[in-house]
Amino acid sequence: MRQRAALVLAFLAVVLVLAGAVWRYGYVKGLDQLDARGQADLALAGDRLVGQLQRYRDLAVLMADHPQIKAQLAGTDARATARLLQEVADKTAALDVAVLDKSGRVRVAAQNEFPRDMSDQAHVQRALRGALGWGHGPGLPLTKRAFYHAAPVFDAAGQVQGAVVVITDLNGIDYNWRGTNPAAFFTDDQGIVYISNRSELLFWQRPEGMAGLVPPVGAPPEFSETYPGGHEVWHLGWGRYLPGDALHLTRELPVIGMRGEVLLDVSQVRAFALSQALAFAALCLAFGSLLFLAAERRRALAGANVQLEGRVAERTLALRETNAKLLREAAEREEAQKALRRAQDDLVQAGKLSALGQMSAGISHELNQPLMAIRSFAENAVQFMERGAPERATENLTRISDMARRMGRIIQNLRAFARQENGPQENVDLGAVLQSALDLTEGHIEDAGVRLDYVPPDRPLMVRGGEVRLGQVFVNLITNAVDAMAASEVKTLTVTVSDADPLTVNFRDTGPGIEMPDKVFDPFYTTKSVGSTGGMGLGLSISYGIVQSFGGQISGSNMSEGGALFSVTLERSLEGAKAA
Structure with missing residues (x-):
């Protein structure tokens, strides 16, 4: 018994070691895959940020060549330039656009909220030397986070005449990113978080020579790091909106002077690795149990060899019952x-x-x-x-x-x-189908006392569709319009065909309009009372499905002067498109 117990313990120890190795291997491989996906996500986020900021760089370059800017630096009236800068700032969502002279002083700006002297700022100094300058920093009193683009303004002789500075509010840049996954942030050369999709991380700073981040005020939260398989994994206690264990990836963005960083939750990778290790351990235990049982069985058979003949019959019977x-x-x-x-x-x-x-x-x-x-x-x-x-x-x-x-x-x-x-899709003449529908409903229109205003198209308009189903759509729209004007004093149905792109047929009535435009195409929705004109509420729903099957669109809306307007947009056939 002591030998058997030692053997079982040794086997369990080996299984535990092997399961740990399987967990480690699966965890590292999972981190490799997560690293690849995270690098792609980080590259996408970095490219999106750079693209958004470079729009304002291009704006600064474009404004530097504007004749009004050059005229302003030459000494013209500043009011016209101020109006131009204000209009540009409004249309481009820039925080401010300013024109600086050769000394770095603001000659005119859209907001006039920033210091008049910007000569001490590095991006301005670079622009006054004839190169594009950029940088970031506070934009007080309007914002705590701003990005600056400065472009030189050259005179006719190629000399620097001044500079144009475009100021971007970074709150507007990362506002649409808030709450998206994974958690991403961008730090400057001092390790300060300047842009992030987690607002609680803004202005956190990396300790010098250390990993992680610390808040600008208060005690540093819980943090540690490990490096499984060469990957940097942060163990955080930074709140419920950030993962507790995250793979940390970085990417340099020299175009804007920042570093992109992302935190990818590794809990799923760890859970998958654990499930692999448990499955392996279970398989090993099952196999070991089978081997142990086989050995015990063999030992029992060897010890009871003298009783083998007597037990063969019993065993055979048991096997037969089991087989049955x-x-x-x-x-x-x-x-x-x-x-x-x-x-x-x-x-x-x-x-x-x-x-x-x-x-x-x-x-x-x-x-x-x-x-x-x-x-x-x-x-x-x-x-x-x-x-x-x-x-x-x-x-x-x-x-x-x-x-x-x-x-x-x-x-x-x-x-x-x-x-x-x-x-099958057919090429049908829109005018012929529409005329057929009007002929079919002519008696209904006359009985209701409705005046029809319709001018047929002067040439065939070939569209994709089916003659019967398209005619049914037009009949439904015409009869609905006539029924809607039953209580109206002025009863006029206007049908127009627009030969522009896209090809559109409009049905306009002078009735009370649509009570609930957003539900008018829902099945069984109807505003007709029970009676001769009462319906099941399926006509417009069926019409909507028919037009959709043709690749077109149908919509309903209320007119400001009263009445309802239903528009049917159809795709031209190939021969109709060539003729157009």
């Missing part, structure tokens, strides 16, 4: 898998039935208007036959045939949807 149990379990599992497949098939079928149920409501809405038109044309045909006007009756019967064909196309679209197929 395994077979039963296998059969039960096979049945469970079959039941799972049947349940999945049932779920798919239920999804199809649900989709068809939703489509049935929409298609009944779309077929209702053609059926009503067929009924109206049929009744009119009977009256024309009774009046001895067979040509008019023939015309109505032809229209009934057209409506029937259109209904067939609608039903074909329903079958295509049920098979999850999209209807």
Whole structure:
């Protein structure tokens, strides 16, 4: 027993050492991957900061060549220059724009809040020597953090005439970064945090010759560092918005004289490495347990060899029972898998039935208007036959045939949807489809006493879409506009076609407008009362989906002078675009 216990303890010690090695290896490899991702994130953040600041450098260079600036340094009226600088500062979001003479004194500025003498500032001295200057520092009294760009102004002889200084408020630069991940900050040559997406780190400073940061006031918070696998990992106690253990990466930004730094949370890397180590330890323990059990079994068999014949039968019976149990379990599992497949098939079928149920409501809405038109044309045909006007009756019967064909196309679209197929895109004449919709709703417009204001396009306008579905969209918009003007004193429907890019059809009425424009395209949303014109609230929702399938857009808004405006934007077909 003592020998067995020593062997088990030795095995556990070996497993522990190997698991620790696996954890260390996984942790370092995870840090390598995190380092690569962090370097990319840090490079992206640095490039974004440099790009934002260089816009103001380019502004300083551009303003240095402005004739008004050169004229100001030559002694002209400063008021016009001040207005120019104020306008430039307002449009570019610069904190201030100032013009300096050769001695470094401010001749004119947009804000006039900064010291009049800037000759002692390094970036100004560099600009007065004929080179671009930049730097950062406080911009009191307007801001505690400012970045300066100075560009020299040359006269006709190439001599430095003065300088233009553009002052940028760094609060506006990093405002949109606040709270983003990972935690990033930028330090100057003195180790002071000047820009960061964590406002609590601003003006923290790196101790000389040491890692980490300390706040400008108060006791330094908890901090330590380790270097696993050559990576610098900080252990922080800096608040809940910063990771407790973070990989620290740096990147020099000589263009702006700063260093970019980022803190990447290593908790997930550590947890993944721990899970790998635990899995390895569990595997080793399982394998060791099997070996131990095998050894014990062999020892037991050797000690009971004389009883082997008597126990063979018992062991065989046990094995048979175990085998039968395994077979039963296998059969039960096979049945469970079959039941799972049947349940999945049932779920798919239920999804199809649900989709068809939703489509049935929409298609009944779309077929209702053609059926009503067929009924109206049929009744009119009977009256024309009774009046001895067979040509008019023939015309109505032809229209009934057209409506029937259109209904067939609608039903074909329903079958295509049920098979999850999209209807083919066609090149249709927008003017012809719009005229067909107006013809279909002509009786409804006249019965409602609405005056139609429409000028058809003077040439064919070919667009991408389907004739039936696009016509349904126009019919829905026209009938909705007519119904909306039921209680209006002035009833005018204005339909216009804009041949510009993009191609747009506008429907404007003189009704009360849209009560809730943001919900007008939601399914089952309607403002119509129950009655002859009451609807299910599906027309505009269906129209929205149709126009979206064509690659277009549909929108609704209220006009300032009253009424509603619905705009349908469509894509031109290839041949229509070439013709345009």
